[in-house]
Each structure stands twice: as structure tokens, then as C-alpha cells.
Amino acid sequence: xxxxxxxxxxxxxxxxxxxxxxxxxxxxxxxxxxxxxxxxxxxxxxxxxxxxxxx
Numbered sequence: 914x915x916x917x918x919x920x921x922x923x924x925x926x927x928x929x930x931x932x933x934x935x936x937x938x939x940x941x942x943x944x945x946x947x948x949x950x951x952x953x954x955x956x957x958x959x960x961x962x963x964x965x966x967x968x
Contacts, residue, residue, distance in 0.1 A: 917957055918954055921955055922951055
């Protein structure tokens, strides 16, 4: 099965939003934090709907 890789980035000043996103990223299958704290590469075997479910 092929993996798909998605780039996810965000910008917010809200501390609660940042903490929530970081907690969600910890629960996803395979995530690499790149460039700075707000940019992630997400590897999944599922389609993009998994991101809609958790983010």
C-alpha cells in the first residue's frame, strides 16, 4: 500500500488552538515537524478525510 504525504501549516496567536493542534499531531500515525513549530509533514495510508476528522 502506498503512503500519502501531506503538508500542514498554520498560524495563530491563540495558545489554546496551538496546544490543541499539537496534541492532535501527537496522535496521528506519522508526523514530522519541519521548519518551525507550525509546519508539519503528515504521512498516512488513508485519504485526506483522516485529517478532516482530527483537525
